[in-house]
Amino acid sequence: MSKRLVVALSGGVGGAKLALGLSRVLPAEELLVVANTGDDFEHLGLSISPDVDTLTYVLAGLDNPVAGWGRRDETWSFMDSIGELGGEGWFRLGDRDLALHVERTRRLRLGQTLSEVTSDICRRLGIGVRVVPMSDDRVRTRVRGDAGWIDFQDYFVRQQCRPVVHELAFDGATFARPQADIMAALHSGDVRAVIICPSNPFISIEPILAMSGMRDAIKVSGAPVVAVSPIIGGQAVKGPTAKMMGELGLEASAAGVAARYGDLLDGYIVDHADADGIGTVGARVTIAKTLMTSLQDRETLARVTLDAADALASQR
Amino acid sequence: MSKRLVVALSGGVGGAKLALGLSRVLPAEELLVVANTGDDFEHLGLSISPDVDTLTYVLAGLDNPVAGWGRRDETWSFMDSIGELGGEGWFRLGDRDLALHVERTRRLRLGQTLSEVTSDICRRLGIGVRVVPMSDDRVRTRVRGDAGWIDFQDYFVRQQCRPVVHELAFDGATFARPQADIMAALHSGDVRAVIICPSNPFISIEPILAMSGMRDAIKVSGAPVVAVSPIIGGQAVKGPTAKMMGELGLEASAAGVAARYGDLLDGYIVDHADADGIGTVGARVTIAKTLMTSLQDRETLARVTLDAADALASQR
Numbered sequence: 108m109s110k111r112l113v114v115a116l117s118g119g120v121g122g123a124k125l126a127l128g129l130s131r132v133l134p135a136e137e138l139l140v141v142a143n144t145g146d147d148f149e150h151l152g153l154s155i156s157p158d159v160d161t162l163t164y165v166l167a168g169l170d171n172p173v174a175g176w177g178r179r180d181e182t183w184s185f186m187d188s189i190g191e192l193g194g195e196g197w198f199r200l201g202d203r204d205l206a207l208h209v210e211r212t213r214r215l216r217l218g219q220t221l222s223e224v225t226s227d228i229c230r231r232l233g234i235g236v237r238v239v240p241m242s243d244d245r246v247r248t249r250v251r252g253d254a255g256w257i258d259f260q261d262y263f264v265r266q267q268c269r270p271v272v273h274e275l276a277f278d279g280a281t282f283a284r285p286q287a288d289i290m291a292a293l294h295s296g297d298v299r300a301v302i303i304c305p306s307n308p309f310i311s312i313e314p315i316l317a318m319s320g321m322r323d324a325i326k327v328s329g330a331p332v333v334a335v336s337p338i339i340g341g342q343a344v345k346g347p348t349a350k351m352m353g354e355l356g357l358e359a360s361a362a363g364v365a366a367r368y369g370d371l372l373d374g375y376i377v378d379h380a381d382a383d384g385i386g387t388v389g390a391r392v393t394i395a396k397t398l399m400t401s402l403q404d405r406e407t408l409a410r411v412t413l414d415a416a417d418a419l420a421s422q423r
Numbered sequence: 424m425s426k427r428l429v430v431a432l433s434g435g436v437g438g439a440k441l442a443l444g445l446s447r448v449l450p451a452e453e454l455l456v457v458a459n460t461g462d463d464f465e466h467l468g469l470s471i472s473p474d475v476d477t478l479t480y481v482l483a484g485l486d487n488p489v490a491g492w493g494r495r496d497e498t499w500s501f502m503d504s505i506g507e508l509g510g511e512g513w514f515r516l517g518d519r520d521l522a523l524h525v526e527r528t529r530r531l532r533l534g535q536t537l538s539e540v541t542s543d544i545c546r547r548l549g550i551g552v553r554v555v556p557m558s559d560d561r562v563r564t565r566v567r568g569d570a571g572w573i574d575f576q577d578y579f580v581r582q583q584c585r586p587v588v589h590e591l592a593f594d595g596a597t598f599a600r601p602q603a604d605i606m607a608a609l610h611s612g613d614v615r616a617v618i619i620c621p622s623n624p625f626i627s628i629e630p631i632l633a634m635s636g637m638r639d640a641i642k643v644s645g646a647p648v649v650a651v652s653p654i655i656g657g658q659a660v661k662g663p664t665a666k667m668m669g670e671l672g673l674e675a676s677a678a679g680v681a682a683r684y685g686d687l688l689d690g691y692i693v694d695h696a697d698a699d700g701i702g703t704v705g706a707r708v709t710i711a712k713t714l715m716t717s718l719q720d721r722e723t724l725a726r727v728t729l730d731a732a733d734a735l736a737s738q739r
Binding site: 192201 | 528
């Protein structure tokens with residue numbers, strides 16, 4: 108009997124696009140989406156989980172497709188007012204989006220876990236697939252620039268990725284326990300594929316992989332690991348991936364991302380634009396259209412990725 | 424040399440109207456507005472101080488004059504969204520208003536006092552007069568109805584004052600220390616008048632008076648105490664004052680309010696509509712127009728009240 112579970116590791120925008128595609132081509136119970144929480148932070152006294160939220164909004168059909176983060180049909184009265192009161196305005200929280208942060212913060216303070224809160228909110232928003240934070244323990248991505256170590260959101264939002272990145276750290280990752288459902292899935296013997304979504308490897312995927320036991324559990328699952336390149340034609344679709352690769356001394360290319368993942372990968376999906384330069388990357392390469400503009404693009408890339416995984420599995 | 428300080432005790436809507444009038448006829452440094460905090464509560468994990476906020480918005484010119492609470496030009500996206508997530512929707516928080524609650528909650532959690540937060544926010548909103556919460560300690564008004572004791576906002580907002588009130592309690596009031604600026608003012612020897620604004624005596628003024636040392640300090644100030652009746656023609660302008668008086672076995676009239684304040688009062692301002700029925704109430708009665716619809720009404724009633732106090736002081 109063929110194995111059924113698909114475990115997708117994801118950051119925000121790009122990853123959520125593929126997660127949506129996967130959610131539309133798989134039965135809900137066969138997909139587990141693991142959300143990076145390394146860029147979670149506390150702001151204005153609220154607990155904010157940007158990648159969990161982007162996945163939630165995208166999978167619920169509530170996302171703002173133009174911005175790539177936050178909610179559609181958003182209003183900004185809160186932000187207009189918080190500045191008048193001396194509150195910090197550099198991280199923009201829409202009025203609708205704020206409801207999620209306020210409600211999550213309230214429940215976390217009551218002792219619920221981030222997993223429990225996320226699960227309940229997904230259920231209320233009608234999301235069938237499981238979205239789980241990578242851990243209920245605190246992991247915080249930090250960035251070392253010319254001026255020393257800074258918090259991730261300081262780098263990413265306040266300074267809009269301007270600092271040159273010399274090094275990344277995931278504070279707490281070695282002590283954080285991967286969320287229980289993830290480990291249960293990876294140890295179930297029923298994993299069809301582990302998919303690494305087209306997210307920034309350094310700041311979206313590596314915090315997940317940095318947790319103790321995570322790489323081992325992926326290996327133990329026996330499932331093929333297939334990544335989708337977040338780089339198309341040497342450029343990141345969105346965000347600082349390419350800039351960051353250059354600063355870290357890596358080749359800013361689809362091949363560079365594959366090299367970074369190293370022997371973790373069994374399969375690798377790259378765009379037609381990168382077909383010529385991909386060379387040998389230590390994983391079976393599939394050429395596809397990886398730019399997802401339409402819903403059909405998302406579904407098709409999901410199918411291509413699953414097919415690549417299934418082909419790898421059948422040849423083991 | 425004549426005394427200068429005016430200390431005004433206030434609840435929300437009605438009290439804030441007179442406080443605004445006073446703020447416009449007095450130099451800013453001569454007015455101290457004391458806000459009831461008995462109806463403060465925690466909701467959605469946020470610290471909410473309804474009377475402090477109404478005073479703040481009214482004095483800053485940001486209030487919603489139709490509703491009598493909250494901010495003008497308000498939007499409601501947060502409330503639309505919080506319900507989807509399972510958050511409680513019975514207490515309506517506008518998107519702009521929310522900024523105040525989020526920022527206050529953040530600062531209180533950092534260890535600032537409610538006085539400090541209120542003072543800073545008033546300064547940022549350009550309010551010249553001092554608005555001080557009655558205490559930085561926790562006082563919570565509770566209401567005993569047919570179904571037992573309930574929290575004030577449950578009674579006031581969720582159940583819209585429908586329960587019959589048998590008794591009121593101000594949890595914590597006997598241990599709460601009146602805010603330091605209030606006590607310093609009352610002990611300064613420079614108090615021109617203590618004004619009891621036209622607020623609900625039971626739920627807006629009595630929590631203030633219930634704090635240990637408060638009545639004594641008012642007496643020690645030596646200043647005339649002048650109340651403005653919240654009842655006009657046997658009706659409350661807004662809110663449950665008249666209904667509550669009937670339920671508590673008191674006469675729902677201007678005279679009934681004066682009787683409730685008892686020998687605390689030196690002067691009492693009642694509307695022309697109540698002139699015939701006022702009789703002898705143990706305080707010097709002034710008849711005036713007490714319904715404040717225009718800004719001029721607010722200023723005029725403030726002057727009338729101060730004149731009544733000054734006349735009482737000159738005859739001591």
